[in-house]
Amino acid sequence: MCGIIGIIGKAPVAPLLLEALKRLEYRGYDSAGIATLVNGRIERRRAEGKLVNLDHRLAEEPLGGTIGIGHTRWATHGKPSERNAHPIATSRVAVVHNGIIENFQVLKDELVAEGRRFDSDTDTEVVAQLLTSYLEAKMSPEEAMAKAMGRLRGAFALAVLLSGREDILMGARRGSSLAVGYGDGAMYIGTDALALAPFTKRVSYLRDNDWVVLRLDGCKIYQGHTEVTREIRDSGLSGEMTGKGNHQHYMLKEIHEQPAVIGDTLQSYIDPATRAVRLPELPFDWNAVSRVTMTACGTAFYACLVAKYWFEALARLPVEAEVASEFRYREPPLPAGGVCIAVSQSGETVDTLAAMRYAKSQNQTLLSVVNVPESAIARESDAVLPTLAGPEIGVASTKAFTTQLTVLLVAALAAGRARGTVTAAQEEGLTRALIEMPEQVNDVLGREEECRRIAVDILAKARDVLYLGRGSSFPVALEGALKLKEISYIHAEGYAAGEMKHGPIALIDEHVPVVVVAPSDSVFEKTASNFEQVKARGGKLVLLTDAAGAARLGSHAAATIVLPTVDPVVAPILYTVAVQMLAYYAALAKGTDVDQPRNLAKSVTVE
Numbered sequence: 001m002c003g004i005i006g007i008i009g010k011a012p013v014a015p016l017l018l019e020a021l022k023r024l025e026y027r028g029y030d031s032a033g034i035a036t037l038v039n040g041r042i043e044r045r046r047a048e049g050k051l052v053n054l055d056h057r058l059a060e061e062p063l064g065g066t067i068g069i070g071h072t073r074w075a076t077h078g079k080p081s082e083r084n085a086h087p088i089a090t091s092r093v094a095v096v097h098n099g100i101i102e103n104f105q106v107l108k109d110e111l112v113a114e115g116r117r118f119d120s121d122t123d124t125e126v127v128a129q130l131l132t133s134y135l136e137a138k139m140s141p142e143e144a145m146a147k148a149m150g151r152l153r154g155a156f157a158l159a160v161l162l163s164g165r166e167d168i169l170m171g172a173r174r175g176s177s178l179a180v181g182y183g184d185g186a187m188y189i190g191t192d193a194l195a196l197a198p199f200t201k202r203v204s205y206l207r208d209n210d211w212v213v214l215r216l217d218g219c220k221i222y223q224g225h226t227e228v229t230r231e232i233r234d235s236g237l238s239g240e241m242t243g244k245g246n247h248q249h250y251m252l253k254e255i256h257e258q259p260a261v262i263g264d265t266l267q268s269y270i271d272p273a274t275r276a277v278r279l280p281e282l283p284f285d286w287n288a289v290s291r292v293t294m295t296a297c298g299t300a301f302y303a304c305l306v307a308k309y310w311f312e313a314l315a316r317l318p319v320e321a322e323v324a325s326e327f328r329y330r331e332p333p334l335p336a337g338g339v340c341i342a343v344s345q346s347g348e349t350v351d352t353l354a355a356m357r358y359a360k361s362q363n364q365t366l367l368s369v370v371n372v373p374e375s376a377i378a379r380e381s382d383a384v385l386p387t388l389a390g391p392e393i394g395v396a397s398t399k400a401f402t403t404q405l406t407v408l409l410v411a412a413l414a415a416g417r418a419r420g421t422v423t424a425a426q427e428e429g430l431t432r433a434l435i436e437m438p439e440q441v442n443d444v445l446g447r448e449e450e451c452r453r454i455a456v457d458i459l460a461k462a463r464d465v466l467y468l469g470r471g472s473s474f475p476v477a478l479e480g481a482l483k484l485k486e487i488s489y490i491h492a493e494g495y496a497a498g499e500m501k502h503g504p505i506a507l508i509d510e511h512v513p514v515v516v517v518a519p520s521d522s523v524f525e526k527t528a529s530n531f532e533q534v535k536a537r538g539g540k541l542v543l544l545t546d547a548a549g550a551a552r553l554g555s556h557a558a559a560t561i562v563l564p565t566v567d568p569v570v571a572p573i574l575y576t577v578a579v580q581m582l583a584y585y586a587a588l589a590k591g592t593d594v595d596q597p598r599n600l601a602k603s604v605t606v607e
């Protein structure tokens with residue numbers, strides 16, 4: 001949600017700021033803007049809606065200057081409009097801001113009492129006004145920033161431009177992510193390494209409560225009034241890595257990257273010689289774990305739901321999977337010796353972070369499965385199991401989800417081995433099934449045209465779609481429904497197949513397609529009964545199954561996609577790829593904005 005970029009350099013910055021904002025589009029936004037210093041004065045161009053509108057504004061009224069800040073805004077306080085778009089500025093200070101200033105009303109009342117006039121409905125404006133008030137009281141920019149950090153409450157990242165100060169750009173973070181980029185004769189500040197990728201790979205990730213002053217030749221980072229050092233690292237990202245390649249959308253590119261990234265992820269968790277699972281050293285013994293609490297949001301939560309089946313069946317461990325936004329406020333008692341596993345692509349999701357903090361307060365050991373190793377969730381964990389999905393830009397999670405599943409299955413296997421509930425032979429069989437996964441996923445990608453046809457002919461024409469699955473296919477059904485609704489705006493629901501007759505069956509008629517996720521597994525026959533119940537009521541069935549399942553039920557379905565026959569344990573990874581393609585092509589047929597669906601953000605940094 002929201003994206004920040006700031007540049008101090010020698011060349012005109014407006015086009016560079018715009019380029020960086022394009023890299024941040026994936027985070028989700030509804031207005032955008034940039035500010036630069038022109039002859040020492042703050043000049044802004046802002047626009048509601050997509051960046052193309054800002055681009056037009058800049059074409060009408062170009063902006064000079066070699067220092068500036070830019071922002072993509074996802075509205076929280078104040079509706080999406082040009083007036084509320086960032087940078088928010090006074091005549092002395094321009095600010096771009098991610099996050100929420102929780103005590104903005106208290107600060108605003110104080111500042112209004114001082115006689116300051118507010119021009120926007122945003123919480124951000126208190127930062128600009130507060131800094132202005134300190135500067136007018138003759139504080140240096142550094143003093144003003146240190147003092148403001150002491151007054152602001154909430155989670156935020158900031159970049160600040162000062163009138164008359166072409167020599168410095170400032171930034172600060174608490175909670176929301178912010179990185180400094182080291183260029184050749186230029187310095188950068190941005191939400192993440194992706195925004196900085198077109199300019200530099202050399203980055204420092206700021207820590208909570210850090211604030212920074214950038215100059216042309218470097219930067220100084222502070223905590224309070226004390227200067228601190230932060231390691232400069234190679235982000236490993238290049239501008240090209242974050243492009244769409246030959247694909248029409250990031251989402252399609254990321255769907256197609258799955259064989260490679262699942263392979264990369266497996267390589268770091270399975271010893272190719274012995275085929276044994278190899279986890280990094282963990283700060284707990286699986287044998288001593290009393291309970292596993294898994295927590296996440298959205299698609300990542302569905303990864304937890306799949307993993308619950310795996311940990312329970314393979315490691316015989318009691319597992320609760322909890323939606324983070326509920327778990328954090330429910331305050332459940334957690335047993336001594338428990339482990340909390342948080343799952344997140346971005347590593348920034350604020351509810352997941354808060355759920356982890358709650359689990360920590362209950363003395364749980366924190367293990368996280370994250371795609372961004374520098375993220376807050378990774379940093380606050382006692383141990384991290386990284387997914388090696390690479391940057392995921394499409395708002396809808398695809399390769400992050402299947403790599404989360406891969407890591408979680410490997411972890412469940414490791415737990416099972418340690419607890420003596422998985423034999424060496426079982427481990428070998430399942431690691432073989434996993435090692436074959438990239439090839440099997442490739443096979444599923446070979447069904448793209450079939451998926452497209454079904455999506456266009458059946459799903460895209462529907463107003464409502466049901467997804468059914470049993471056992472570990474139930475979370476895949478939930479994920480299929482989420483993927484479809486979020487990118488195509490078609491209403492979709494995922495149900496446990498056995499629950500259908502307890503309510504949703506009332507919806508079934510010839511207008512409601514029902515996608516049934518049914519690999520040949522121990523519950524296939526039960527799902528087959530539910531399939532027949534839908535059929536008997538005239539439902540239009542789309543069957544996802546393997547050759548045996550197709551032989552048994554295919555003739556009753558309006559359409560069948562036959563997927564490779566695999567060990568049922570790994571089936572959720574494979575079947576997910578098919579539901580992703582169905583959703584993608586349905587959205588394409590509907591003409592929606594696949595990579596940046598309305599109202600959605602990639603990193604959800606507000607509650």
Ligand code: F6R
Nearest residue numbers: 298299300344345346349396397
């Ligand atoms: C859906 C989707 C979201 C995210 C959720 C959690 O396609 O992407 O539901 O899964 O917002 O995000 P992370 O994984 O970054 O914590």
